[in-house]
Amino acid sequence: MTDASLAGLGWSDDFAAQLEPGELEATPPARLCDVHRDRVQAMTPVGEISLSLPSDIQAGDLAVGDWVLVDPAENRIVRALEPRSVLRRRASGTVLMHQLIAANVDTLMIVTSCNADFNPARLERYLTLAASSHTEPLIVLTKGDLVDNADDYVRQAEALSPHVSAITLDARDTTALDRLLPWLKPGATAALVGSSGVGKSTILNGLTGEASETQGNRKGDNKGRHTTTSRSLRATHSGAWLIDTPGMRSLGMSESGDGIDRVFxxxxxxxxxxxxxxxxxxxxxxxxxxxxxxxxxxxxxxxxRWEKLLAEDQSNSETAAEKRARKRGVTRQIKSSVQGKRGRQR
Structure with missing residues (x-):
């Protein structure tokens, strides 16, 4: 059963240290469980509340799992506290921007299946995401009954990085989900990531007792249908918190050099x-x-794959001015080389 106290919600000394004297009483903290375009839902020791946003904070500045201070008279966010960890990815488009995935996550549960969805390159991107955010990675392998030896997939997964553990389980078996309990201590937070159709929603249902929609793979291509459409923070039977995320078709690298170095x-x-x-x-x-x-x-x-991630991260981390400067430098090198060759031919 989930502890309704601040500690049970994931509060720690890291957040208490950010408060000014008297701030805890005047603007009590709440933890975001759902983020919408113009408002957010948050968990408090007395229950879930709906909060409005001040003019200087946009919904895109907040992530599920964030802690905020609240004006109780107006149910409005006063300010957001600095998170212990942030999961973010590079947003699509040419402008260097990041999309927040979740905040204050202790374990990133990377869910994949023992079939065509098992993709080392994609898994390494998730591992880099975990390493860049100082979050413990765990690869969860589902659908082991579809292959002759699921342990082969465990060995392949753990060979991807010296800093990752991998386990297999049947997402439909609630007793098998007990294997995740070492990462789901009371007050801890885990985030489920992975492709659609690999069993994330089934795992969420088994761990929380909820009945979110689940669908199988599309016939003929082993690709899952999207069921989760937004991120949400939900309580588990063990007293931990679980953030479910939509299946991500891409996970661009940007400002992830330290994470890449750790994975490789x-x-x-x-x-x-x-x-x-x-x-x-x-x-x-x-x-x-x-x-x-x-x-x-x-x-x-x-x-x-290592070289590809490094090159992508460098390119995506450059500002537009830096890219123009680099291209000008390459152009000058080419011109100099051509002129040198012409000079020697004369």
Whole structure:
């Protein structure tokens, strides 16, 4: 049963330290459980309330799981507290913007299935998301009954990073969901992410006792139908909190360099032993990465995925001015090279 106190809602000393004297009594805290365009829903020790937004805060500035201080007379947010962790992704489009996914999450439960949905490149993106937000990752493998040996998928998942654990379970079996309890202590918060149709809503239903809509995969392509359409914070039977998220078709990298380094820490550390500090890990002499690939100690596909994420993160993290400057630099290099060749031909 969920503890209705502030601590039971996930309150900690990190948030208490941000309060001014008397602020706790004058503007009591609440935790956001649903974020809408013009208002938000929040959990308090006395129940759920609807809150209006002040003029200096927009709904896009807030995430499910955030803590806010409330004017109880008007049920209006006074200010948002600094979160311990924030899950965000790069928003689509050419402008460098981020979309908030959730806040104050302790464990990112990355749900995938033991079928065509199992995609190492996508899983590495989720692992980078967790590492960038200092959130513990857990890969949850469903539909193990569809394959001969689900443990093979566990080994593949845990091989993606030195910092990840993976488990298999039948999302339809409520007793099997007990395997998630070590990550669902009272007051803790977990977020469910993954493609549509892999069992996120089924897991949510089993852990909370709710009856959110679930649908199977589309016939013939193993792709799931979208059931969850918005993010929400819900109480679990164990006293923890669970944030369900819509299936994400893309997860763009931006300002995620530290997370990429952590997920691929073995490659990052090995790269420091290359002969040249600016080694591109292609054909340079003394390249430790290429030597590892040749010796069979490094998966060449994983190395290529690492390079792709680094390049995407660098490109997406640049401002428009930085991109223009880089392009001008490349153009000058090309012109200089062409002019040099012409000079030698004369």
């Amino acid at each position: 820490s073995d490659l990052t550390e090995l790269a420091t032993t290359c002969k040249f500090s600016d080694c591109a890990h292609q054909s340079e002499p003394g390249c430790a990465i290429q030597a590892g690939i040749k010796a069979g100690e490094i998966d060449a596909d994983r190395f290529q």
